Amino acid sequence: MSLESMSPWLPYFWAGLIAFSILVYIIVDGYDFGVAMLFATAKSDEERNTVIGAIAPFWDGNETWLIIVGACLFGAFPAIYAIFLSAFYLPVVLLLIGLIFRGVSFEFREQALKARGLWEWGFVIGSAVATIVQGAAIGTMIMGLPIQGTTYVGDGWDWLAPFPVMCGLGLVVGYSMLGAGWLILKTEGAVAKRARAQLRGLSVAFCVFVLAAFLVTQGVDLPVRHAWESAPLWHWIVPALGFVGLLGAFRTSRHDCSHERAPFAWCMLIIASAFGSLALSFWPYMMPYSLTIEQAAAPAISLQFMFWGASVMFPLVVFYFLRVYHMFSGKTDPVGYGLND
């Protein structure tokens, strides 16, 4: 294939691949964060080992999807990468510090003698901070960033407005739902039982958040509202699926329900629907509502160079990512303190 024949669709290929990677990331690292936040409600060392064991073999591979997103954005849409990271300077620092504390706590907690509390709280708070700033960044994107040409011209505080912060808290609820679903799937006994009760409460809370967010976007005149007003009818199927998911998660998390996979599956549907709805409202913008996918794309020769690698590597990445999940299918072993002595 010649470069000329490829160049019209390459930006869309890359936008699609990045969207896919973001979706994978928010689902898999979303349940990591959710499990970590629910870790705060575990009652004993034994329970904490069980909770952390449910994500210990997976978290590092999951987090890597964030790096894939960042690196692909840098390569395929350098202008977006530059705008996004300079606009979210402090949130990105907070996200990275949250990820640092979350990441080291798996090994440090096991090795620590006196400072275990520090790492356990670092695990919980680091994950919560990372979740909140991710949600706040989404909220800011919905509101739109001040941009001139391809340069960010704001003061770096856009993300601290009420609506973005509300989105941050909403994402805490959303990720916690995924985490609860994951714990139902990967653990047994008291931890799984508590996760069921938590998932029921969280589904109600998420419903409230979605309604509140909807009312805010109606009240304040946000561009996202116009995107939906002029949308074809079938677009509404995507958010509707999210409500089906909420109903499913609520029903299958009942304490006397024997489904172990269904709650997590419904939670995935909820998150995918939320992401799909956002993607539909941003289309065809890469930086809503100022730079389109084509305007923001790197030169075709860069997109093409990455295309060949990606078309070989991505199927392989997905294959061995799933392979590892298969190796650890079934209930996970507890991980942590006092197990190897």
Place this chain on the structure above:
Amino acid sequence: MDLTALDLSRIQFAFVITFHIIFPSFTIGLAAWLAVLEWRNQATGNPVYRKLFDFWVKIFAVSFGMGVVSGIVMAFQFGTNWSVLSEKTGSIQGPLLGYESFTAFILEATFLGVVLFGRNKVSPRAFLMACVLVALGTTLSSFWIMANNSWMQVPVGHAIDSSGRFVPTDWREIISGHVFLTRWLHMLLAAYLTTATVVAATGAWYTLKGLYKTTAKAMLIWGMGLMAVFTPIQMGFGHLAGEIIRDYQPGKFAAVEGRWESGTRAPLIVAAWPDNKAEKNSFEISIPVLGSVVDSGNPDSYQRGIKDVPADERAPFLVPFYGFRIMVGLSLLMLFIGWYGTWHNLRHSIERSRWFLHVTALSFPIGWICVLAGWYTAEVGRQPWVVTGLVRTSDAVTPSLTVNHALTSLILYVSVYLIIYSFGLRYIWNLFKKGPSNDGPNISEAV
């Protein structure tokens, strides 16, 4: 002194990357070492290999975790603090880092879980495969990172469009040019030597204390053997890397050599202190003519001095000059430990040479010191450029970045790193003190 957002971003980048490189330079080698141990374990069935594996895998787990968390900061700093660089060079640097993440990162991160938690969940063959894939992942990671850095050092295979952005024109040149291949192998060998030195030092330390005799002996044999083989090869690649600097980066080369005047029969300067105003060394120890011989293999060869480089394109003097000398000096120590130690090992006499075991044990950090000294030479020597000859570091910083934001992030990173690194190093130290477990006399002596 008024620090600007540019100064703070420079300090932050130097700080973050200095602390980051400590771990990859250790874990690239450790991953390969673990794969070798598991292979020997399965091929020979000798329990000493299993014991070595179980001991080093714990150290690997903690180090790898710290490498991952400090590495993720690196991946985003290009955009947060150097957005002009990202936008201008994104179409070249971005694909290279993109390839790193979807060929290397995901490989090592996904299979790390199997290496740490999967021995009883998968077949021995699949477990060995996971070890090899993690090692392959770390190696590929260094490949892409060095391709990226080499392009910044000696930019090739690109054009510049009307808006000042770089457009790649020849990817083959970018990822298989001789500058890149030389520098990549130089870094890979540096990582292997760092690990080999730590393995040998650990073996020496246990031997001195009379602990874990069989495993300690295996560490001495493997560690010193690898040092003996790799150090001379590394010196060869170091020389080739020096020739690249001579040919492509005159500002860096002049600073490393420390000569102000150009001319034939140039001296080799061993130590010096510069007087930048007077454009000469206020103090200097030098050997006549040897400089021309070492740099070009000919006493009458013409060598360029610092005065040949325009004043606003000169690299700072001290860091490249002394960084280079520290690296070379310590590599000689590695060569000595590798060769003398292997000679002792062949004669089974190493336990009796306690002074030598002390030297080896105390040398545990020299691999890291070499890596850092080499990188400081490379990166400070590239200044004032971020992309040699094309983009100045001072033009690359994020325009909207305020001093307050930059200062806040710097303070946050420094405090968080201090906490994480002091505890992390403490935990690694505890693992070394605890040593390989159950080292009973029933283990056969064959290694």
